[in-house]
Amino acid sequence: MKVSLFITCISDALFPPIGEAMAGLLARYGIRLHFPEIQTCCGQPAFNSGYWDEARASAKTILEAFDDSDFVIVPSGSCTGMVHHYYPKLFENDAVLFEKSNRLKEKTYEFTQFLVQVLGVTDVGAYFPHKVTYHPSCHGSRLLGIKEEPMQLMSHVEGMEFVPLPYAEDCCGFGGTFAIKMSEISGAMVEEKSQHVLETEAEVLVGLDMGCLLNIGGNLKFHDKPVRVLHLAELLYEGVKNREQTAGV
């Protein structure tokens, strides 16, 4: 059984601890995560801007990288959504790559989907004594329907106080190149989102997509607000290690 990590370009370059957390968590369930080096980026920055030829060059590395995997795990609802919803469209005129896209689509899972739907794990045995709020990213929740999985995982974290985020389902304003092209609108959106995060008085903001968290976290930092921003995999892994340390494992 080959379970592979699709790290995503953003977590690869900017947030390596997320890959470590995923590998560490899955190891505890007997999964030896495999990392095919030829992967780069899902292609969304180009695809969403309308540059499909450019997106294909990038997407092909993903098709190749995971061709012989049984499961592909992604720490992003957005990049998973790209594979699920747009790869078949992107390669509709190439019979071989279209077929590969469809095969990749059915074995690709966002991280919490894999934990809950495939492994059947909702309690990773984490202890995380902090006040936490959660931003559900749009692509994960709307395009993939990931709503319950993170909530189930968080509900079993011991010691954690969960504070619902007001207007949680509102977009944070990231939108990839949108944040640059329409910077004023994007800026107004992220300002509003940060305001809602601060209203919760949470110590930690957690999410499933580093694009959004780069955006919100960057804005919180801009305003010098000491909110810790984590991917849920990081929170769970830290929580598991906390528990193991106290138990003396």
Place this chain on the structure above:
Amino acid sequence: MSKPQGSNVKERAKSALKDEFLIDAVKFTTEKLKNGKKAATEEHGNWEEWRERGRLIRAHTISHLDYYLSKFIENARAQGVHVHFAPEAKDAARIAIEIAKHRGAKSVVKSKSMVSEEVHINEAFEELGIESIESDLGEYIIQLANEPPSHIIIPAIHKNRYQIADLLSKEAGETLPPETKILAGFARRKLRDKFLEADIGLTGCNFGIAETGSVVIFENEGNARMVSTVPKTQITLMGMERLIPSWDDLEVMATLLPRSATGQKLTVYMSGITGPRREHDGDGPEEMHIIIVDNGRSLQLGDPEFQELLNCIRCGACLNACPVYRHIGGHSYPGTYSGPIGAVLTPALNKNTQEWHDVANASSLCGACYEACPVKIPLHDMLVYLRNRKVERGYTASGEKMAMKGFKMLMGSHKLFRKAVKAGQIGQKLLVRDGYIRSQIGPLKGWTAYRHIPALPKRSFREQWPGLSAEIEKSIQPMSGEMELRMEEIVQARRKGGGHA
């Protein structure tokens, strides 16, 4: 408090974002409508099933639009309606003017119609010296302000009651207090005379019923009923895609539309009009005209990426759900239609890829519009298709083209990607302070004006992986038999399913 200024969406948005009155007014009302919709759909119980039913009805009708149009026209004519067809906006205006001239009309009273905005009918009447008065309260307000609607169903959403009181006071010649009841009372008195004087009543049309050639109008103020019964001549402007096959189908639309639009279970007035006044009718127009407007709609037929656009029932739910619309208001968009539907409809109807500039970029692609849509139009996908068409035709900026070429080269090869990240790790040193890049320079300016960027860590994940995986190897536990079986079953099921999820 004038309209946001600028030659494109970005500039107009910038100006709108500074207008606190506008933003507060838009936020306040969209929030109210969104909550209303949420409550109404939850209360409904089977919303998703009805939504799918609505989508099917619309998709079926649009797929057979030629058939239903000819049936509609045949049945309307059999009821004594004069049916006209306008290929373009200017044709619709010309036909309406010919009717007005023929009837010797001096004044027109209108009920709300987005198509009439689309074809600029008021301006056409005014040129001829025919008075054309809006009778929907919101439309009346923006007509007094000399502005186009900024929302599909709440045309004056961008104005607060103080601004409205100012406008109506000017019209009244006395100071009216900013109280909704008093303001609406003034408008009602004023408009009542107009209804009685008008030679022509001009309406829009929410649905055309093909099986009887009838026109159905949804409204809350009763003004459309006045417009369609008091004047001697009625003109109805109808987009050519407004049809549904039967009255049975209307039940689904009558459930989906008001709940999506305002959170009402039913609209206050729903008028079904089949032909002009008959011999024994108590009221109604002597003469009835329906102008069916194409104006770019037929260009979507047979286009696999945009045909579904014609399924829209103009409820405005996507505007209320859209975080971009909420921040910039409707006047930041070009054209008659705003919000996500407008961002797609305006370029699609005009097919002027080169000219429509940046409207398709005014979306974070969050998909809230799709989720809100009662007939499930994938607007977030269509926005990407529009961007793609612009690229395919070579109409994007050269800097962007270069950047995307760079993306293609780097992301096409993991070796180059790795090198680029390495170069970034070294090259960023001058910019990093306390682990963050803060300087507002070059292409990053739009980003850093609102956010700091975390510095690239010394080593990327792929650089760390060989060491990490060796470390993690120590903590590998045995897999439970149950888990192994689940995974096996999933892989087996895929093979049986022929490989497609």
